[in-house]
Amino acid sequence: MAVITIAREFGAGGKTLGTKVADKLGYTLIDEEIVEMVAKEANVSPDWVDSIAKETGSEGFLPRLIKKIGPYRKGYVGIAMEKNPGYIDGDLYISILHNIIPKIASQDNVIIIGRGGQYILSDHPNTYHFLMIAKLEHRITFMMENYNLNRKQAQIVVxxxxxxxxxxxxxxxxxxxxxxxxxxxxxxxDKVRMEEAVNTVVQLASGVSAS
Known part of the structure; x- marks a missing residue:
């Protein structure tokens, strides 16, 4: 049994890799489901969690919060120990990720897309960490071909x-x-075909499972 984390430059095909590997190994793919888990932990709506996550990429609430108060106000332990806080902000979002991602990993046979899994699970046993990168042009083309976007839309998204x-x-x-x-x-x-990447991850994860 193994845990796989996939970090990626957007448009390099991280979710595609995770989906194909999950299908071949019978693993559970965890991606947007984490939003629901964070919402339940914080006792807020998934839309609120999603809005906080999205603002990490804008000059909105979260970056301003970082500049104003630094990375963490109470620290992971203090925030994570709050019961049903009924609110969510950037600090709590990151803290809850540190709480729930290890719980997900403890189930084994899971693939976790993004959200700092390579850091949070850096010492977790039987865990493989993968990174997918590609040139900007490759990533724009990938989004156009796989998500039915025109070039302008794909570039904006990336x-x-x-x-x-x-x-x-x-x-x-x-x-x-x-x-x-x-x-x-x-x-x-840019240099590896998707099926080659899939087969490599499957082979490594299967080796862990067989040990």
């Missing part, structure tokens, strides 16, 4: 998500999110 990713990791107080030492493998999708 640019916006790149900013969200950057600001999310700033909120984690991390700047090394693309460093290869964090991962078991880095897939440069």
């Amino acid at each position: 640019d916006k998500q790149d900013k969200r990713r950057l600001n999310l990791y700033r909120y984690f107080a991390k700047t090394d999110y693309n460093h290869p030492k964090l991962y078991h493998m880095v897939f440069n999708m």
Whole structure:
């Protein structure tokens, strides 16, 4: 049994990789479901959680909050121990991720897309961390081909998500999110076909399961 985390530059195909690997291994893919889990933990609506997550990529509430009060007000432990807080902000969002992602991983046979899994589960046993990267043009083309977008739409989406990713990791107080030492493998999708990446992840995860 294994846990897989997939970090990615948006448009490099992280969810596609996760979906294909999950299908082959019979694993559970966890992506947007985390929004529901965070909402339940914070006792707020999923829409509120989603709005907080989205603002990590804009010059809105969350970046202003970071500049004003620093990365964490109470620390992970203090915030995570609050019972049914009935609100959500950037601090609580990140703190709850640190609380629920290990719980998800404890079930084994799961694939977690993004949300700092490579940091939160850095010491979790039987866990493989993968990073997917690609040149901007490749990522724009991928979005056009797989999500029925025109070029302008695809570029807007990729640019916006790149900013969200950057600001999310700033909120984690991390700047090394693309460093290869964090991962078991880095897939440069300009040079690797999706099926090659899928087969590689399946082979590694199967090796863990067989041990």
